[in-house]
Amino acid sequence: MKRSNPGFSRRGLALGGLAAPLLAGRASAQALPVPPAMLEQGAPVEAAPYGKPAPTEAGVVRRSRLGAENQPILGTAGSTLTPHGDLDGIITPNGLHFLRHHAGTPSIAPEQHRLLVHGLVERPLVFTMDQLRRFPTVSRLHFLECSGNTPFFQQARIRPDWTVQDTHGLLSCAEWTGVRLADVLAEAGVKPGAAWMLAEGADAAGLTRSIPVAKALDDAMLCWAQNGEALRPEQGYPLRLFLPGYEGNTSVKWLRRLKLDTQPFMTREETSKYTSLMPDGSAKQFNFTMAVKSVITRPSGGQTMGAPGFREISGIAWSGRGTVRRVEVSTDGGATWQDAQLQAPVLDKCLTRFRLPWQWQGGPALLASRATDSTGEVQPTRAALLAETGPFHVYHYNGIQLWQVQADGNVRNAY
């Protein structure tokens, strides 16, 4: 197995060269005072039947994006964002998975919950949670991204003080466990002609989306677990649909009903919302798959650089169409690019962590990342994307994100 960091060594950054910028002091054992924690017993094991983050990490939380008037957008039809600038690796802990709901988080007793499967099926069926759990199970690591992740806003509405939590926080990644929807539909018997499936949530919005039956029979899952444990209430407890690679709100939470028919159902969330207005006034509808995308999370907006010297540029990349094949990183706003290292495992429709070693000389720099997926699709520049989509687009922004490293070491959103 390869233990060394190829990017770190192949560029001839001798490890000794880190000593000065790291400012690690020479020391002896006597130079290290005994810390207070070593002088008294700590908290007993029974203090934490279910663990929580350290109090000193209280700033690492979900929060709403700040709007134009500096007011958070909250309430029962709102969203809160994953703080990617504070996270490492590819797993989003359940407490920090992004939220988006249309009528708040319902409180559902799992033993009362039912899933109805009806419409163009041979045998309409109602399942309890226990009955669903009797099917063969499957676990997969997948990202979930809201189609509204990263605003398409015109320049005047974009804030230079936005962090990566503001720009890309409607994205998270977890290990999802449940059953194959294909197995459940086989139990009901899909009738010929069934081409669309309505999925309805048991929240007060009764959120509904139309899903192609082809997707339902492909890799769709009915999930009850996330990162090993039961779904959190705000993620659909006790049951959600999960559609790998599709825009987030099609993975309907608190799932209570699946109805098959020949045509899409034309619900609010796919007619007035979650469609993309094109320059000619037409609307792009049923635009499900999240395109290839990436963002640098460190250094990123709101962070400060500290002393000049060695820095690792680190970020995440993903595609709803497959795996991430390549990520390039630029420190000069896209004039030149270098291949970043992809951290294994690189999985289908999952976040991939990328890294590039960098010697920051202390001056201004313009950081960018550009991902390519297994279909060969390349993440576009903001200008190219806007030229294609026109000024009224809202959903499915996947342009290259720029972070401006200022001469003073502060990092700002340069979109």
Place this chain on the structure above:
Amino acid sequence: MKRSNPGFSRRGLALGGLAAPLLAGRASAQALPVPPAMLEQGAPVEAAPYGKPAPTEAGVVRRSRLGAENQPILGTAGSTLTPHGDLDGIITPNGLHFLRHHAGTPSIAPEQHRLLVHGLVERPLVFTMDQLRRFPTVSRLHFLECSGNTPFFQQARIRPDWTVQDTHGLLSCAEWTGVRLADVLAEAGVKPGAAWMLAEGADAAGLTRSIPVAKALDDAMLCWAQNGEALRPEQGYPLRLFLPGYEGNTSVKWLRRLKLDTQPFMTREETSKYTSLMPDGSAKQFNFTMAVKSVITRPSGGQTMGAPGFREISGIAWSGRGTVRRVEVSTDGGATWQDAQLQAPVLDKCLTRFRLPWQWQGGPALLASRATDSTGEVQPTRAALLAETGPFHVYHYNGIQLWQVQADGNVRNAY
């Protein structure tokens, strides 16, 4: 991509055959009453800046193993266990990662924390957390298992009412992020002759272990993050050593000091404890690597079977020596075996989820799993292991676990 469950279909278990045992009722849309949650707005997004499990999941927590007198073993030198019988997939959520500490969980301010590297090095160094975070980072999915996981107890001390949380709960799995210890040691300059490294924790136990420098220079990490976010306090916040595949307590938490020398340091935790007494009275010392092992988590001790019919047998397998190559499952106490399906991804020194479809006829059954790792090592029976280790062994039990399914559907520990 393969979407169907090979184990489920290849044995000719027609999906229609599930209908009766699943007891899913025929239904129409009218048959599904509108649940209360759809009639009122749910909780707003700002109610959960950091999410928690549903109140109805309050029973899924870490707890101590019940001792001979039915009393939990708690306090500042105790442990609590991961509830594997309630978990899915391979990721352990941070709130449920097992605990083991010798003087409680210390409270450490990260900006005050220091790591001293000294002894047989060219340049003794002290690092702050910020300085350590400047090194190139790495993220890896690995299990962590206490060498005391699964008691070696003689039959009289083993309880038939133990669940898999009691028998195998000192085991968890997470995505760990930090820096390569090899890079940090290169910064200090390892002197010729340095063969052992003392690792010391900043808890009141001042827990110390001697680690081979070869391991330190191989895949050892200095970690600050677990499943994306900062380590939880009870997992070593702000910094821990992580030694993939090694017995848990060598991955010293609250790490404050690394000292290199020619010989092991003979600390309490490797002389009077964490050694294995052999039949001839000698002690097996520095027995670091956790051997190949597996356990069925569903059905498992304390669970009930419900109605006869289709069941999935599901469990976890792991090895400190590499990857899991094969898991076999028996329903007749080891008389016959069938190959289980391994859920991708199968990763190095990481939990692997296995599954086998099963038609339970309603009578007694004796369930067992047997793992083989990438080195070819096969998990032994309890009898074979005890014959080798003798009656005084405490650590590194990796025998095959048996669960007795009783005629009444209750599942009991048959060790």
